[in-house]
Amino acid sequence: MNHRFSNTRKTRPNFTKYGAISCYHTEIMCGIFAYIGKPKSIKLALGWLQTLEYRGYDSCGVCFKTKKGLKIIKTVGGVDNLTKQLRTLNGVVSNRIIAHTRWATHGKVSTLNAHPHTSCNNEVAVVHNGIIENFNKIKSKLRNHKFTSQTDTELIAHLVEDEIKKNKSAKDIIKYLYNLIEGSYAIVIFLDSRDEIILLRKDCPLVVGLNNSEIYICSDSQAISNFVNRIIYLHNNTGAIIKENQIRFVNSLGLPVSVQEEAVQKHVENSGNKKYKHHMLHEIFEQENLIYTAINHRLKDLKNDGIIDFSRCSHDALSNVKRIVIFGCGTTYHACLYGSYLMRELLGIHTEAWIASELRYSKYIHSPNTLYIGISQSGETLDTLQIVWSLKERGEKVLGITNSPSSQLAKESDYVILMKAGREIGVAATKTYTAQLLELMFFTMMLAQKQKINTKFYIRPLEKLPAAVSNILKRHDEIRDLAEKFYRHKNYMFIGRKFNVPTAYEGALKLKEITYLHAEGYAGGEMKHGPIALVDKELITFAVAPEDPIFSKIESNISEIKSRGGKIICITTSKQLNTDEMFLIPTNHEFFYPLLCIIPLHLFAYHVADLLGREIDKPRNLAKSVTVE
């Protein structure tokens, strides 16, 4: 990981001085993969590395042991580029492989800055996630070494080279590095001359997977779960030494420690995506089954007068909630916002939705019986996790909603709701967004049941949702037609009211994220307070306008735009609406329209991106899991 040398921010600024809700600073994007065992094809290993591209895909590299020493291949761009470079090495195998995929935070994207990094004698290779905060200080003392990159990571290779020359053992090297390096890190070091691999971990995830005599090391347990039997989640300040396919664990002083092996939860891969041009399209279509399954599962309790069951969520602790604070980032924040509208409306409980990175710097105000809900599909978003850690330090209770059972959010929250959306590969969140909406809907129903609010009324509209989703997906050619008509336009506005303000925000985010076109999401009532100045015949406005109790309000917003020459596309239930274009959705209850209305908007973004030839599953500058501040 690169580090802007002038920027040496402290990992933990003073809590009370800021009075803010959280204070850690780590930079842990990038993916690490390593393999030790019987000879494996390098190409196969790169396939595994590719599953980590959600953590970044601007450059990558691999290092493997050969009879002539370490071979290192690096490139700018994703793993596909690396595989192309490896064509000449077809059929090459190795029993020691370390690989890395990077998302640049400091320093430019370049082949030289890609990992692995090596020592001057090329005998030590290192991959690293995180940041070495005292990089400058240490580097200034290493005058006898030639640095070839701008990264802080390279420093480790040079330091270890010196220690090997002094004949230091692996456990002494671990002790030395833990003592010397300040910051946060997950590090894998390969010592070629000794055929030894060393691991260190502080504040960045690193797991070890075991399968008979094979050892896998990874920054994400899900990526290796299908080919290992047992997993060890390294604790902070734990190191490991791997020699002759044997692994020993030590603490930061180099002393032996015991670790806990966990049985692996096999991860069900997406199937059938070959039918679709992109993962994103496949994931949009997967919603048909996912929504059907999720609703049927949850509705059982609601119908049988039982309290909806959230297995890892203690009901007792949730019975006296007086205030709810929901936080998340990006698309997930839009789900939080939806949750806040719904909880206020149905429960009458004071509920706030926060962008996690904003909540972090806002003043923490304690009020008794507050339930904090952190939402993150990946469960690894740093802005969100930082709030969770901070709240836990303050003794607050946190409910985590995530799609990843092995994530930090799942492990560190007091209560957990697991969305069962399956792995989402496309960087743009689609099925995980609707899964979040569903979990929030049912969680709110459960709180309502606790308050003796009658929820029976919602059974029928909920039952109608799966068929409505199928209906929308079956007509997806209509959306393709709209995209073909409008994709040359450069500016888009999305408006909605109340429950569909988050839908408008999300429609705009998705369009800009994968098409790189300018799009804004607004509450319809805000148009006349400024944005209406943008309206001309070039501006395309999507109005999210189902016939809900405030339908007449969005109708007025639509007229105001139309009378100024703006082009309007409506997502609506009303055939009578005065609009240029419309996409009809089936009728339902106002609470649940956001789930239906977002699907045509996600499809529109997809088709425009496709028509513009964008890299839909890996949009520029983004990563699936944002593990930096």
Ligand code: AGP
């Ligand atoms: C969605 O399309 C985005 N890629 C992004 O906004 C995402 O929702 C956000 O980074 C939060 O991710 P999380 O749910 O994994 O925390």
